[in-house]
Amino acid sequence: MINLSNRLFQMGKKTQEGIAFAICLACLFLFALSAYEKFTDMERFTAGLAKVRWIGTYAAMVAVAVPSLELLISLLLIIPATQHLGLWAFATLMGVFTLYIASMLLWAEQLPCHCNLILTHLSFGQHLVFNIGFILLALGGVYLRKKLKLQNK
Amino acid sequence: MTNLKKMALGLLVAVLAVGFSAFTSKSELKEHRALKAGKVVADHIVQIGTNEFREYLLSGTPNDGLCLTPASKDCIYQVTPLGKDEMPEQPVDGYSDEQIEEFLENSWIESAPSSSAALYSGPYQ
Numbered sequence: 001m002i003n004l005s006n007r008l009f010q011m012g013k014k015t016q017e018g019i020a021f022a023i024c025l026a027c028l029f030l031f032a033l034s035a036y037e038k039f040t041d042m043e044r045f046t047a048g049l050a051k052v053r054w055i056g057t058y059a060a061m062v063a064v065a066v067p068s069l070e071l072l073i074s075l076l077l078i079i080p081a082t083q084h085l086g087l088w089a090f091a092t093l094m095g096v097f098t099l100y101i102a103s104m105l106l107w108a109e110q111l112p113c114h115c116n117l118i119l120t121h122l123s124f125g126q127h128l129v130f131n132i133g134f135i136l137l138a139l140g141g142v143y144l145r146k147k148l149k150l151q152n153k
Numbered sequence: 154m155t156n157l158k159k160m161a162l163g164l165l166v167a168v169l170a171v172g173f174s175a176f177t178s179k180s181e182l183k184e185h186r187a188l189k190a191g192k193v194v195a196d197h198i199v200q201i202g203t204n205e206f207r208e209y210l211l212s213g214t215p216n217d218g219l220c221l222t223p224a225s226k227d228c229i230y231q232v233t234p235l236g237k238d239e240m241p242e243q244p245v246d247g248y249s250d251e252q253i254e255e256f257l258e259n260s261w262i263e264s265a266p267s268s269s270a271a272l273y274s275g276p277y278q
Contacts, residue, residue: 021159025166032170040174044278078163080156124274 013151016144023141027090028077030134031070038067052104069093084145091138098131193240198230198248198262199273206230206248210278217267219275226253228273229265236261 011019038045042063049059073093076086105124154162195208199215203224209215220228230253232240240261241252248256256262 017154021154021162025163028163029166029170032167033174036171036174074167078160078167080159 013148016148020141020144020148023137023144024077024083024087027087027134027138027141028074031077031090032074035067035070035074038063038070084142087138087141087145091135091142094131094135094138098128098135101128101131193232193237193242196232197265198232198253199277200224200226200228200271201247201273201277203272204250205246206250206253207277208243211276215265215273215277216275217265217269219273220269220271221274222272224270224272226250226270227264227268228271229268230256230262231265232262233260235259 045067046059046063049055049063052059055062070093073086073089076082076089079086101124105128193208195210197209197215198206199209200206206226209229215229217229236256236259239259240256253262
């Protein structure tokens, strides 16, 4: 970790800016894709959520709230002034998704997942690793942006 | 890079994501349309819950590593060529135990080679 941090410090400012921006774009791609697929196949998404014991009663509300939040965070990631907030929001929502998957793996008999096309073919363990990877990526983006802001002062 | 360029690039990525999704969803949409027309389209049936069997509508074959919870019936069934012509459309709640037994008797489906008596815990549509 210290070695990685030292390397980041050695990187040029432009490189760091480029990496931070690329991270924003990667997060944006994932959420834009996910939100679009949920909105275009709302019926299937709602039906799937309705089967989950803890969500079932609120399935219709959750089915609208999740892609709406993903869309909102995508917008935050597009606008340069709100990208920092967008990365935090992305990491938080991905954290919630990760907790959901982890709880399903631990306690649910059936594991319903209505994820986007990239993730549909992954097992739930792989899905968990994928999510954690993206959370770390987003937090890395937050760290880089914070560091750049301090350097600019 | 100016803020305007960054925003334009962000919008481009969002459009690409939507385009990518629309492009890859085409084959699945075709399958859903066929389902509505009353035809069985899947090559495999998976047991997702007790007395609940569903068509596996994703590309490729079901992953037998996701057959986790023990059950009385098989986790994955293959639809035979005869079954493709004869099997009824999947009901809204999936096929039942009785229907699966009937399909087996008629040789419309058969247990997949690597299948075990368990529930399928992965995504199927």
